[in-house]
Amino acid sequence: MTKGHPALLTDHYELTMVSAALKDGTADRQSVFEVFARRLPPGRRYGVVGGPGRLVDLIRSFRFDEEEIAHLLSRGVVDDQTAEWLAGYRFTGDIEGYAEGELFFPGSPILTVSGTFVECVLLETLILSVLNHDSAIAAAAARMVTAARGRGLIEMGSRRAHEEAAVAATRAAYLAGFSSTSNLAAGMRYGIPTAGTAAHAFTLLHDDEAAAFAAQVAALGKSTTLLVDTYDIAQGIRTAIKVAGTDLRAIRIDSGDLSVLAGHSRELLDSLGATETKIIVSGDLDEFSIAALAAEPVDIYGAGTSVVTGSGAPTAGLVYKLVEVDGRSVVKRSEHKATIGGRKTAVRRHKPTGTAIEEIVVSQGTPESRTGDRLLQRPYFVGGEAAVLPSLDESREHLRQGLISIPWEGLKLSAGDPAIPVTVVPAR
Amino acid sequence: MTKGHPALLTDHYELTMVSAALKDGTADRQSVFEVFARRLPPGRRYGVVGGPGRLVDLIRSFRFDEEEIAHLLSRGVVDDQTAEWLAGYRFTGDIEGYAEGELFFPGSPILTVSGTFVECVLLETLILSVLNHDSAIAAAAARMVTAARGRGLIEMGSRRAHEEAAVAATRAAYLAGFSSTSNLAAGMRYGIPTAGTAAHAFTLLHDDEAAAFAAQVAALGKSTTLLVDTYDIAQGIRTAIKVAGTDLRAIRIDSGDLSVLAGHSRELLDSLGATETKIIVSGDLDEFSIAALAAEPVDIYGAGTSVVTGSGAPTAGLVYKLVEVDGRSVVKRSEHKATIGGRKTAVRRHKPTGTAIEEIVVSQGTPESRTGDRLLQRPYFVGGEAAVLPSLDESREHLRQGLISIPWEGLKLSAGDPAIPVTVVPAR
Structure with a gap:
């Protein structure tokens, strides 16, 4: 400080x-x-x-x-x-x-x-x-914004940067066109929209995934995002829709082969009737991996390490x-x-x-x-x-x-x- | 802040x-x-x-x-x-x-x-x-300390990092064995020795190099370091010794092929009788370029960008x-x-x-x-x-x-x- x-x-x-x-x-x-x-x-x-x-x-x-x-x-x-x-x-x-x-x-x-x-x-x-x-951060973030082709981008890299550099990095990412950030200090200092719902820890804290999802929906409503990859992703999606209903705002996938998982998840959500539920993906995304997901049914990208470290x-x-x-x-x-x-x-x-x-x-x-x-x-x-x-x-x-x-x-x-x-x- | x-x-x-x-x-x-x-x-x-x-x-x-x-x-x-x-x-x-x-x-x-x-x-x-x-910084800095084989290392990378991250980076570099830093806030907060003498701007400010060196020696004494590469390095060294005498503490070279320049500079200093004058080199040094200078007559390394950015x-x-x-x-x-x-x-x-x-x-x-x-x-x-x-x-x-x-x-x-x-x- x-x-x-x-x-x-x-x-x-x-x-x-x-x-x-x-x-x-x-x-x-x-x-x-x-x-x-x-x-x-x-x-x-x-x-x-x-x-x-x-x-x-x-x-x-x-x-x-x-x-x-x-x-x-x-x-x-x-x-x-x-x-x-x-x-x-x-x-x-x-x-x-x-x-x-x-x-x-x-x-x-x-x-x-x-x-x-x-x-x-x-x-x-x-x-x-x-x-x-x-x-440095703004230039890297601008490339990710280009790669995202109009899809939303959440900056979530604070944990990978010095605690004060993280706030400045968030500001630079927003400058470059990111939609929101996980960083609360950036929200307060610069008025940048903040976003965030739950980590895997929240699911692990509970006796099972359904209990964790129910707690989150009870506290935050159906406009929340449920993290579905703590155990089995397909089961996680079924549980999410069962608990929250088909008007759940979004699911997030933070691991695995995102290009395959996004498509499978979209099909599953649609088959469950959750056609409006958005898919957020995260996990070591940079401008190249974002670009590679352009053809997949992804709605929002979460980018962290690569933003706050200037992507090389x-x-x-x-x-x-x-x-x-x-x-x-x-x-x-x-x-x-x-x-x-x-x-x-x-x-x-x-x-x-x-x-x-x-x-x-x-x-x-x-x-x-x-x-x-x-x-x-x-x-x-x-x-x-x-x-x-x-x-x-x-x-x-x-x-x-x-x-x-x-x-x-x-x-x-x-x-x-x-x-x-x-x-x-x-x-x- | x-x-x-x-x-x-x-x-x-x-x-x-x-x-x-x-x-x-x-x-x-x-x-x-x-x-x-x-x-x-x-x-x-x-x-x-x-x-x-x-x-x-x-x-x-x-x-x-x-x-x-x-x-x-x-x-x-x-x-x-x-x-x-x-x-x-x-x-x-x-x-x-x-x-x-x-x-x-x-x-x-x-x-x-x-x-x-x-x-x-x-x-x-x-x-x-x-x-x-x-x-991240401590690990990169530790490799540079190993590469320096007991020679001194000055951390001078503040300008390449977020202003507060720079202070923490200095602390981490000192932890890893760096001898001193350019960063004054780190000196005050953590008691780390600080070092620094002059930039090329100080020479350019003056009508000629001799005037700049004379001003610096008048203000700081012969225990200072004169930056000799603003114009011609050999001439810079001759001027430095002429102005400061053979008991000048050190010269610094910040550009050019340091492996060649260190040897030439040592020979020239010795020939001028300045056998105790140390040679400090700087300019985009990382652990590999430091290691590559092990056989050259370098006394102290100045490292900047690569330290504060964790060298990759x-x-x-x-x-x-x-x-x-x-x-x-x-x-x-x-x-x-x-x-x-x-x-x-x-x-x-x-x-x-x-x-x-x-x-x-x-x-x-x-x-x-x-x-x-x-x-x-x-x-x-x-x-x-x-x-x-x-x-x-x-x-x-x-x-x-x-x-x-x-x-x-x-x-x-x-x-x-x-x-x-x-x-x-x-x-x-």
């Missing part, structure tokens, strides 16, 4: 750089830092910006309290001059960037942070932690790099070939049909404007003041529209190139 | 089960839940128990406050009877389990939670979140299963072959030389005692009261000894069977 504010969610070297810069007079040099990805995770065709909505609140409360400063002094992390500066810290600069739910590609300037060197360098770790985590890509690979100092473009030598310094402006270019074709990123200038261009950056902080953000549901819709706009190859689950190219050009 | 206590870090279905069990009179059935892994992540030969030290504090503060209960009522998650029960909730049962830092294998009864059904079922998600995350296994795959109700062993049908119900007692059996040879797990009984046996379970809660835990440093030493005790094949980085077998037997 975090106590207080997030200022110590920071790497030691940021304070070291602050100390040294305060001493040698470079602290106030006007600096521009940029968050971008050099590449997408293997096999991915797009990234999804996740986290700005959480990040803005964290930056607003980014302060060092007395106890934290005393700790840093006692450990020799900072000297008195730096401690005094930290005590007065609040971010007074500007942050602009891609909207939450925006697609991104290698080279997209996702977030641009400008202000004095010291006030900006201090935010590096927090910014990257939030965006790397939430974007648990971090988005975003970096935070100094690109401009006092108006001068800067870049690390080893990146000269791949990277262009300077503050960037980004637009996404579309065909008249609305299909995205290219992202144009101009360093220290503005892209030539064309019909179908959409500016990708929006303000997050202006002079230290946080801008009003879209709601989570608005960001969710933004992502839904974004996925419609990319060329259809971009939605394939197989490995391939980024859905659209990013052209980074120096100022014209 | 988490506010208050962890009670909502819980899955919806746990409250549903509590509601239904309170209604049908099964709520108070004496239950035993067990945390175990069905298998290790692909390629792994052991697991490491991480997280009990964090978990005990979280369970102690596991309470529902008025605002949370009002939220659950308003969303229809619970009814009045359940809300009243939640308001009075505190865990009054027993928890015993493997020590933090203990090795585990498939079938090891890592944690055993006993009490009434409802008080135990409510802790499922929190227990699994903490143990799955921390154990971001979650430990632990499950929480009901194994006993009112003294009756229970087990889900689909697990009959692999799983034995009932409360387990576990010992690790050793040769007279101290080498572990087997783990014996007895259901509803006690293993026959032999010389060289070590009981693996220790109390965490007795009648709802938390036991005194070992310090993090004691747990770290416990893991170090555990890794010495397993057969040498168990420490190989390549894929293989679990280091020792676990034999689970019904009561004799």
Whole structure:
């Protein structure tokens, strides 16, 4: 559990750089830092910006309290001059960037942070932690939403992730289009619909399956979901309908060969007259196994581990790099070939049909404007003041529209190139 | 940031089960839940128990406050009877389990939670979140410590993980034998040594590399580490020694072919008379790339992404299963072959030389005692009261000894069977 504010969610070297810069007079040099990805995770065709909505609140409360400063002094992390500066810290600069739910590609300037060197360098770790985590989950979840082809998706992976990361992961999965979550904290903090009925333990607790089902229906009504695979699935389904009647809302199957079991279960439910009873399947589902169930009579998927761990890509690979100092473009030598310094402006270019074709990123200038261009950056902080953000549901819709706009190859689950190219050009 | 206590870090279905069990009179059935892994992540030969030290504090503060209960009522998650029960909730049962830092294998009864059904079922998600995350990181980190062969390891992955997961990951990496971390919150919360000097941004901020190095040495003294790869590495090293003198503590290289660069850098440092200046390397290191640098003149490794993401296994795959109700062993049908119900007692059996040879797990009984046996379970809660835990440093030493005790094949980085077998037997 975090106590207080997030200022110590920071790497030691940021304070070291602050100390040294305060001493040698470079602290106030006007600096521009940029968050971008050099590449997408293997096999991915797009990234999804996740986290700005959480990040803005964290930056607003980014302060060092007395106890934290005393700790840093006692450990020799900072000297008195730096401690005094930290005590007065609040971010007074500007942050602009891609909207939450925006697609991104290698080279997209996702977030641009400008202000004095010291006030900006201090935010590096927090910014990257939030965006790397939430974007990784959102991208994996978006692929599952595509694979589900309009069927419902319940996020149920909290138990496979750090307890606080789980709440953020739920938020990112909902952003990507998941219908609901098992996580109650996400329900309370973010208003995400929560869902859940019973584990196998509830059946095992009872003397038999019928007693467990009867208890659940008595407490929750027939709109509940009965978990039918604790013992024999066919018998479990018969017992479920016998206990709850044919207007039982749903059954859940959490084990076995789901592609076979879904069909058999549908036939059995129909033969018992429960033609409206839905089938929910869960158990180590990822985007590929969801896609493989497309032809089966599944109504809702429950996905857990693969969502909260980013389905093979648990971090988005975003970096935070100094690109401009006092108006001068800067870049690390080893990146000269791949990277262009300077503050960037980004637009996404579309065909008249609305299909995205290219992202144009101009360093220290503005892209030539064309019909179908959409500016990708929006303000997050202006002079230290946080801008009003879209709601989570608005960001969710933004992502839904974004996925419609990319060329259809971009939605394939197989490995391939980024859905659209990013052209980074120096100022014209 | 988490506010208050962890009670909502819980899955919806746990409250549903509590509601239904309170209604049908099964709520108070004496239950035993067990945390175990069905298998290790692909390629792994052991697991490491991480997280009990964090978990005990979280369970102690596991309470529902008025605002949370009002939220659950308003969303229809619970009814009045359940809300009243939640308001009075505190865990009054027993928890015993493997020590933090203990090795585990498939079938090891890592944690055993006993009490009434409802008080135990409510802790499922929190227990699994903490143990799955921390154990995943600890296991990955332990392999890196083995690969480093006594050289120092700095954990610097916070930016690649959720901001709170990063703090827990640091704790797990230190448990596994890492020397220090970049994460300041981990320094303050857990007393872990922190380290860090400068990023490439600090060099880019300055007019040239010499100015940046001079500023850093002026602020931090010659015991600092200069990052020499912003421009040309050989020139960077010459500038570093020119500015700081031959008693500079260390240089860091964060890019390029580290196996070649380490040797060249050592030769150059020696030729400049800086024979005691250490070489720190970083940049996407994992256990395999660390092992590959064993013959090179590297003094300290910095590892980031691969540590905090569990190096390919971001979650430990632990499950929480009901194994006993009112003294009756229970087990889900689909697990009959692999799983034995009932409360387990576990010992690790050793040769007279101290080498572990087997783990014996007895259901509803006690293993026959032999010389060289070590009981693996220790109390965490007795009648709802938390036991005194070992310090993090004691747990770290416990893991170090555990890794010495397993057969040498168990420490190989390549894929293989679990280091020792676990034999689970019904009561004799």
